Amino acid sequence: MGRPARATRLAVLISGGGSNLCALLEAIATDPSFEGEVVVVGSDRSDAGGLQHARDAGIPTVVEVLERGADRAAWEDRLAARLAEHDAEVVVLAGFMRILSGRFLARWPDRVVNTHPSLLPAFRGAHAVREALEYGVAVTGCTVHLVDEQVDHGPILAQEAVPVLADDTEDRLHDRIKAVEHRLLPACVRLLCHDRVRIDGRRARILPADDAPVPSAVPPDPDPVPDPQPAPDPQPAPGSEERP
Numbered sequence: 001m002g003r004p005a006r007a008t009r010l011a012v013l014i015s016g017g018g019s020n021l022c023a024l025l026e027a028i029a030t031d032p033s034f035e036g037e038v039v040v041v042g043s044d045r046s047d048a049g050g051l052q053h054a055r056d057a058g059i060p061t062v063v064e065v066l067e068r069g070a071d072r073a074a075w076e077d078r079l080a081a082r083l084a085e086h087d088a089e090v091v092v093l094a095g096f097m098r099i100l101s102g103r104f105l106a107r108w109p110d111r112v113v114n115t116h117p118s119l120l121p122a123f124r125g126a127h128a129v130r131e132a133l134e135y136g137v138a139v140t141g142c143t144v145h146l147v148d149e150q151v152d153h154g155p156i157l158a159q160e161a162v163p164v165l166a167d168d169t170e171d172r173l174h175d176r177i178k179a180v181e182h183r184l185l186p187a188c189v190r191l192l193c194h195d196r197v198r199i200d201g202r203r204a205r206i207l208p209a210d211d212a213p214v215p216s217a218v219p220p221d222p223d224p225v226p227d228p229q230p231a232p233d234p235q236p237a238p239g240s241e242e243r244p
C-alpha cells in the first residue's frame with residue numbers, strides 16, 4: 001500500500017453555491033495530514049456561487065457551459081482537458097449537476113467521487129431531498145460514492161442518516177443533510193488522497209491508516225479525522241437525467 005509523499009491534486013466540480021467545496025477547503029487547511037490540494041475548480045455554470053469561493057482562495061477556475069443542443073461529448077472532452085491541464089488526479093463532484101460519461105470517467109478510474117443528499121439507492125436523481133420529503137420517509141441522509149456510468153450508483157464510500165422532522169421544509173432538511181455532507185465528503189476525499197480505498201465489485205473496502213495498528217489488535221484508528229462509516233451493500237435502482 002503506497003501512500004503518496006506529496007499532496008494529491010484535486011479538481012472540484014460545482015454547479016451551485018459551493019458549500020461542500022468550502023468544507024473541503026477548510027478540512028484541507030486545518031488538517032496538515034490531509035495530503036490533498038485543490039488545484040482547480042470547474043463548473044458548467046458561469047454564475048455558480050461557489051466559483052467566487054475558489055477565486056477568493058486563489059484557486060484557478062474553469063467554466064465550460066453546456067449549451068442547449070450542443071455536442072455533449074465535445075463539452076465533456078473540453079472540461080476533462082481543462083482539468084487535466086492542472087494535472088488533476090482525483091475529481092470531486094461537489095454539487096455538480098451534470099452526468100459524466102464513461103469516456104470522462106475513464107480518465108480518472110475509481111477517482112471520481114460524488115456526494116448525494118439521500119441514502120442511496122433511495123431517491124437517486126436531481127430532486128432527492130424533495131422526493132424523500134414527499135415520500136414521507138422518517139430518515140434520509142447522504143451518501144458519498146465513487147462515480148460510475150449510472151446516475152448516483154457507484155461503490156459507496158460512506159453514508160450517514162439524517163432524521164426527517166415533522167415541520168421540515170425541503171430547504172431545512174437539505175441544510176441538515178449538507179451539514180453532514182460537509183464532514184463526510186472531506187473525510188472520503190482524504191481516504192482517496194491516502195490511497196486507502198479498494199474496490200471489489202460494488203463494495204468499497206477502506207484500508208487501515210498506514211500508521212494504524214493491526215485492526216483486530218487495537219480497534220481505534222489513530223487518524224485525526226474520523227473515517228466515515230463503512231457502507232452497507234446497496235442495490236441498484238433506475239437512473240434519471242441529472243445528478244443532484
Ligand code: GRF
Nearest residue numbers: 016017018019020095117244
Ligand atoms: C449537495 O447537497 C449535494 O449533495 C448535491 O448538491 C448540493 C450541493 O450543495 N448534489 P453546495 O453547492 O455544495 O452548497
